[in-house]
Amino acid sequence: MHPIIENLQKISSHIPDAIKLIAVSKLKPIEDIHVAYNSGHRYFGENKAMEIKAKWEALPKDIEWHFIGHLQTNKVKYIAPFVHLIHSVDSMKLLQEINRQGLKNNRTIDCLLQFYIATEETKFGFSPDEAAELLESENFQSMKNIHICGVMGMATYTENKTLIRQEFKTLYTYFSELKNKYFYNTQYFKEISMGMTNDFYIAMEEGSTIVRIGSAIFGERNHITT
């Protein structure tokens, strides 16, 4: 059996049906995605606009494409026609552009608000106050071509499982507060995207509904990304 299929089956067997497994294929060739696709997998994640667009063009159209990386406003137009869920909305400006491109493409684009939960300096995302400001703004309330479907976060990259668990608990709390305050009657506000190769077991224990797993499926990535 191909190692990618073996990895996928092994990981899937540890993930309950209610949790969606996104196979993160960034920096991996089309052929690798084909292998996973042919074994039945349909949910893939990418973190670069041009790369996800090229892969969408090259691969079968029943794939659900998830955008999980920092998204520049001027790149939204490349993914707006097909993206299934943007996990990484981290500013009002970006959300406005997604709404604008949604309108242009005559569709509603599903989004998650990314929260900053890690202790590292480099991670993007809202604080609870920033998210509240966005959600209470008239600007947001006038946006007709986006749906906020939940939250996303990345834990600190560390061996410290206590810290990781704490960060995921924090994200769960943010989700619950937003649900109660702004989305109580919104059926589609239900997703918590958390958990990667290093920490998805902890994430699932802390209430994750979507996990994003790359290297445990496709192998280590070559980190030269210029």
Ligand SMILES: *Cc1c(COP(=O)(O)O)cnc(C)c1O
């Ligand atoms: C790369 C990436 C992943 C997958 O990382 P692995 O450690 O390879 O599982 C998940 N989420 C985001 C946002 C990523 O950039």
